[in-house]
Amino acid sequence: MSFALSDEVINAAKKGLGYELYKALLLTYGKRGEKAFFYLKERRIKKYKDFFVVVGNYEYIVDGNFCTCMDFQFNLKAKKPCAHIIAVKLARIMKIYDSYDIFYSDFIAHNT
Ligand SMILES: [Zn+2]
Numbered sequence: 001m002s003f004a005l006s007d008e009v010i011n012a013a014k015k016g017l018g019y020e021l022y023k024a025l026l027l028t029y030g031k032r033g034e035k036a037f038f039y040l041k042e043r044r045i046k047k048y049k050d051f052f053v054v055v056g057n058y059e060y061i062v063d064g065n066f067c068t069c070m071d072f073q074f075n076l077k078a079k080k081p082c083a084h085i086i087a088v089k090l091a092r093i094m095k096i097y098d099s100y101d102i103f104y105s106d107f108i109a110h111n112t
Contacts, residue, residue: 035083048104
């Protein structure tokens with residue numbers, strides 16, 4: 001399953017983190033799109049060597065078209081992108097993320 005962003009969202013993203021992108025996300029993805037916008041605005045996306053992580057109430061691991069959050073797995077049944085997947089796709093296009101030169105899986109292993 002691939003959750004490619006619509007052309008409208010991609011074109012708006014190329015113009016930056018402004019109202020046009022907010023509107024495109026809200027119209028395309030509803031409240032999940034709105035959430036994705038705020039994750040970007042608040043720089044809550046981290047890029048590790050193995051995964052992207054979005055910091056919400058918890059840290060959610062996004063691996064391509066998969067996310068560890070409950071919304072994705074239970075409400076969306078992995079058939080539509082959650083706010084975290086949308087945010088990571090945009091973060092990659094817009095280069096809005098903080099990079100860490102470590103493996104997130106190591107980080108978890110040493111902190112549990
Ligand atoms: Zn998610």
